Amino acid sequence: SLKNSLDFIVDTASGDHPFDPYLALLKVGGIMALVGFPGEIRVHPATLNLGARTLSGSVTGGTKDTQEMINFCTANKIYPDIELIKIDYINEALERLVNRDVRYRFVIDIESSLK
Structure with missing residues (x-):
C-alpha cells in the first residue's frame, strides 16, 4: 500500500477530483501542492490534521523557476x-x-x- 509513503505530491489536475485519497498517501508532515485549478476543493479536516499534512496552492513560476524544475526532474529521472x-x-x-x-x-x- 502507498498510504503514508510520499513526502510531496504536485497535483496538476484542473478538473474536479477527490483530494482525501491523495492526501492519505502523504507521510506525516507531507505536502500536496496544488497547481491546477479545480472548480472545488473538498477535504475532510481529519485527513489534514491527523497527519499534520499541508495542502498548498501555487501558480507556476517564471522561466527560471520552470527551468530549475525541469533540471531537477531530469537529474532525478522524474517523468x-x-x-x-x-x-x-x-x-x-x-x-x-x-x-x-x-x-x-x-x-x-x-x-x-x-x-
Whole structure:
C-alpha cells in the first residue's frame, strides 16, 4: 500500500477530483501542492490534521523557476505519465475527456501529425 509513503505530491489536475485519497498517501508532515485549478476543493479536516499534512496552492513560476524544475526532474529521472496522440485523434480524445475515460494527460504529437 502507498498510504503514508510520499513526502510531496504536485497535483496538476484542473478538473474536479477527490483530494482525501491523495492526501492519505502523504507521510506525516507531507505536502500536496496544488497547481491546477479545480472548480472545488473538498477535504475532510481529519485527513489534514491527523497527519499534520499541508495542502498548498501555487501558480507556476517564471522561466527560471520552470527551468530549475525541469533540471531537477531530469537529474532525478522524474517523468510525467502521458498519452501521446496525433492531431487526427483529437475528437476521440475530447470525447474521452467528456466520458472521464482518461488516465493520463493527453499530449498532441504535432511533429508526427504533420508528416
